[in-house]
Amino acid sequence: MKINRVCRFLISATFAFAAAHSAAADWPTRGVRIVVPFAAGGTTDVAARLLAQKLQEETGQSFIVENRAGASGMVGTEAVARSAADGYTLVMGSSSTFGSVKFLFPKMPYDPVADFAPASLVATSQAFLVVNPRVPVNNIQQLVEYLKKNPGKLNYSSAGNGTYHHMAGAMFASMSGVQMTHVPYQGGGPGLNAVVQGQVDLMVATWSEVGGFINSDKLKVLATIGKERLPSKPDMPSVTDVLPGFEVPLWVGLLAPAKTPAPVVEEISRAVKKALSAESIKKRFIDLGFNPVGSTPAEYSAAIQAGMAKWPEIVRVSGAKVE
Numbered sequence: 001m002k003i004n005r006v007c008r009f010l011i012s013a014t015f016a017f018a019a020a021h022s023a024a025a026d027w028p029t030r031g032v033r034i035v036v037p038f039a040a041g042g043t044t045d046v047a048a049r050l051l052a053q054k055l056q057e058e059t060g061q062s063f064i065v066e067n068r069a070g071a072s073g074m075v076g077t078e079a080v081a082r083s084a085a086d087g088y089t090l091v092m093g094s095s096s097t098f099g100s101v102k103f104l105f106p107k108m109p110y111d112p113v114a115d116f117a118p119a120s121l122v123a124t125s126q127a128f129l130v131v132n133p134r135v136p137v138n139n140i141q142q143l144v145e146y147l148k149k150n151p152g153k154l155n156y157s158s159a160g161n162g163t164y165h166h167m168a169g170a171m172f173a174s175m176s177g178v179q180m181t182h183v184p185y186q187g188g189g190p191g192l193n194a195v196v197q198g199q200v201d202l203m204v205a206t207w208s209e210v211g212g213f214i215n216s217d218k219l220k221v222l223a224t225i226g227k228e229r230l231p232s233k234p235d236m237p238s239v240t241d242v243l244p245g246f247e248v249p250l251w252v253g254l255l256a257p258a259k260t261p262a263p264v265v266e267e268i269s270r271a272v273k274k275a276l277s278a279e280s281i282k283k284r285f286i287d288l289g290f291n292p293v294g295s296t297p298a299e300y301s302a303a304i305q306a307g308m309a310k311w312p313e314i315v316r317v318s319g320a321k322v323e
Contacts, residue, residue: 055275096163130219
């Protein structure tokens with residue numbers, strides 16, 4: 001009887017394995033939903049829409065981007081964690097929703113590691129420190145000097161508590177020894193719009209958010225973030241010129257709910273890598289300040305784990321708090 005039970009288990013496991021591979025081979029047979037846990041117009045949203053359009057062209061199935069903003073990206077991200085694990089509901093994750101928020105919020109509605117199956121790192125991105133034109137500074141050094149003379153006078157916006165924009169702004173204030181007030185929004189787009197309209201003084205924003213204003217009189221772009229220079233503007237200074245060691249990770253990637261069959265996750269990864277290998281989509285990503293990647297699930301998982309090891313120190317140095 002014990003042998004019969006073992007045989008039944010092996011047969012069941014074989015059928016389950018075969019079914020998973022069959023599902024992967026057919027994926028996608030219907031529309032796929034990509035949840036962006038922030039408002040439209042920000043880095044995560046722009047990357048998701050670019051990728052969704054190409055995946056739709058490649059597969060012949062619809063890829064719908066759904067914005068579910070709230071709680072620094074945790075509302076939409078949790079919704080995907082609780083969705084059917086079949087490869088048809090995905091989330092465009094970021095270095096904040098799968099990094100910094102874990103170490104800023106005492107309680108999270110999802111586990112960024114245990115509740116998800118990473119499919120592919122989609123892209124890294126470039127960011128900038130921008131100010132409203134009425135702020136009387138023209139470079140980073142002048143901004144630091146102005147803030148030291150006027151502590152707490154300026155405020156900075158973000159895509160929400162714990163997001164990249166928040167952490168970068170808080171770290172800038174901490175490392176330069178100045179005081180600023182944080183004003184969170186529900187996405188990078190709304191946060192930047194507040195700076196353009198003069199409701200907020202400054203922001204660390206990505207190229208996809210800033211690009212349309214780079215040569216306008218609606219914003220002053222003071223510097224890039226990190227060591228990399230903008231290819232189209234190689235002479236633009238970096239925050240690291242004034243604050244050596246200033247660096248905050250910025251990436252986006254596609255994830256599925258944790259119990260999604262591994263063959264399906266692999267197929268999603270292959271589809272993303274194929275889409276990002278097309279010269280047309282590469283150019284569009286690069287023009288918007290992204291560095292398209294396309295990785296295996298294992299590579300993406302390793303990148304998330306590596307980030308998790310760095311974020312506690314970044315949060316500590318930044319002095320960021322949840323308001």
